[in-house]
Amino acid sequence: MSSLKKTAVSLAITLIPAICSAADAPAKPVIAKVCTNCHKAEAGTLRGLFDNVSLKSKAIQIRMDDNVEVVNFDEKSFQVVNDARKTGNIDLMKNNAIKKGHEIKIEFTDASGVKTATKLTVKPPVELPAAMLISTDEVAKLVAKGSGYYLFDSRPAIRFQDGAIPTAVNLPFPAFDKMAEKLLPADKNALVIFYCAGVSCNMSPASADKAKKLGYTNIKVYKDGMPAWSAKNYAVLTPQILKEAWLDKGTSLVLLDLRPEQESAKGAIKGAVTFPAKSSDKLIKKLTLKQKKAPIILYDTASGTEAAKIAARLIKVGYTNIKMLTGGFDAWKASGYEVTTGALATKISYAPKPRQGEIDIEEFRKFAAAPPADVIIVDVRTVAETALGMLKTAINLPLPDLREKAAELPKDKLVVLQCNTGNQAEMAYHLLKELGFTKIKFLNAQMTFTKNGKYELTKEL
Incomplete structure (x- = not known):
């Protein structure tokens, strides 16, 4: 065999596994599971839960179950449709106008794997006839009475496990057809009430529609759902x-x-x-x-x-x-579950579970004072922000430039990302993770700086 043929065969052997591995790599999700109850995946669209936005870095973070995407936007052409169905620009996202965890849809263009959002739509409240609605106070009175109604939680089982309205039975909308015959009352004139995750959640209205088609005549929807109930009741x-x-x-x-x-x-x-x-x-x-x-x-x-x-x-x-x-x-x-004996603790404390990639505050303080040789601190704020003060031990690599300049960061060192709120730092974390970095953490805390490099750090629990 000639050397040229040997080279060609060797190249083919080298390339085939690479091609196969790329083809076999699982596609990143573009729609959250909760959204699949009413929607299907679409090209050029992400559907999930709003995580946060950085207006300074012009980036939005959307969560689809365990997957997080950071999408840039051009403020000159970017459109926002808020939950009141009003169309406008980024002003509709200011002052925490979109709440964390609210369902959103992002339409985007894709150039060489880089997504740029063109439009963000916030899921609006579901519209229902007034005669079909029941209020929090009315539900509370029925629950206190304990009879004369059937109350169904239309959320998936995993959300029902977070806590439910007393007397409620879990009839998840995704499993309605399978479970309805077993759980719905035999009397089709009985008062049947459905609720789910709030005014923009469609699972209880959709369950009510299915019940109506089965012949039930006295159906109510507690549209305000679990968020409103929890604000006033246990x-x-x-x-x-x-x-x-x-x-x-x-x-x-x-x-x-x-x-x-x-x-x-x-x-x-x-x-x-x-x-x-x-x-x-x-x-x-x-x-x-x-x-x-x-x-x-x-x-x-x-x-x-x-x-x-x-x-x-x-x-x-x-x-x-x-x-x-x-x-x-x-x-x-x-139930036979574990029981402990002896005096119980008297001090009450609560520490929320850290977000993925979050660094411990005390560990960050040590790194900020004197970073070890295998640690690099990166301030991802804009140049204008860092001009007002930044850590003397950090380098500045603004979030908008991070994808283009990520190659400047060492992959063999721990990269610790920080900003002044944690929002841009978390976005940077997910972006670097997407680019193949494995040694990365971010600071999820409030930082205020002075020009001499000093800072104050506070953590909101």
Whole structure:
């Protein structure tokens, strides 16, 4: 065989695996699972949950389940349609106008793998006839009565596990056709109520439409759904859900045992803090959790009487994510789940689970003071921002230039990204991850700078 033929064969052998691996690489998702209930994937479109925006760097971050995309935009041509169906420019995104976690659609162009957003549409409230709606107060009265209605949570099971309205049964819209016959009442004139994740969620209206086609005549939709309920009332969860969806997964929470200390010492749920009902007035006044949305789960005995009272008082002082364990400790023990004995902790604290790639604040402080040889700190703010002050130990590589200049960063060192809020730094983290960097972290905190390189650092819990 000639040397030329040998070279050609060798080249073919080298290229074939590379071509195959590129073809076999899983495509990045373009639509969140929650959006597939009503939509299908479309070319040139991303559908998911709004994460954040940097108007200075002209970039939007959208989350599709475990995948995060950072998309640039040109403010001169970029269109925004807000949840009131008003069309405008980036002004409609200012002052946190789009809430984190709200469903959005981004239309984009793609040039050599670089996406540029042309239009962002915020999912608007679902429109329903007034006669079909039921209010929070009306639902609360029915729940207090406990009879004369059937209440269905149309959210997927994983969201139902976050906590549900008392007496609700989970009938997920995606599984409606499969589960409806088993769960819906035989009496088609009975009051049937559906709810889901809020005014822009279409799962409860769509469930109501399916129920109507099955012949049900007295259907209501609690359009405001779980967000409105949680602002004024407590949610409930079962012992099985508490164990499997919360404790087994290490989800951050505050678990309060409301029974007398002597009783809880004989047996309690692992991780609980003692919060005796008889001392609750004093304890609530001392409760100073900064994160008012922290999940607080209460339990007492089987009756739940004290838990319901204390839940109402916690909501009154501003906590908006209160849940009660159905059946209390008695139900937990009867389920055969682990019980711990001995005096419970008395100090209440809450630390939210760090975001993917987030660096510990104290570790960052050490690096900022004197970065080790294998660490580089990158300030991704714009040049105009850094002119007002930046770390003496950092280099500046603005987020808008990062894709083009990423090759300047070493892949064998830990790259720590920071800005002044954490937003641009997190976007930079996902961008570098997309470009193949594996040693990267970002600072998720507020930073204020002075021109001499000094800074103040605060973390919002």
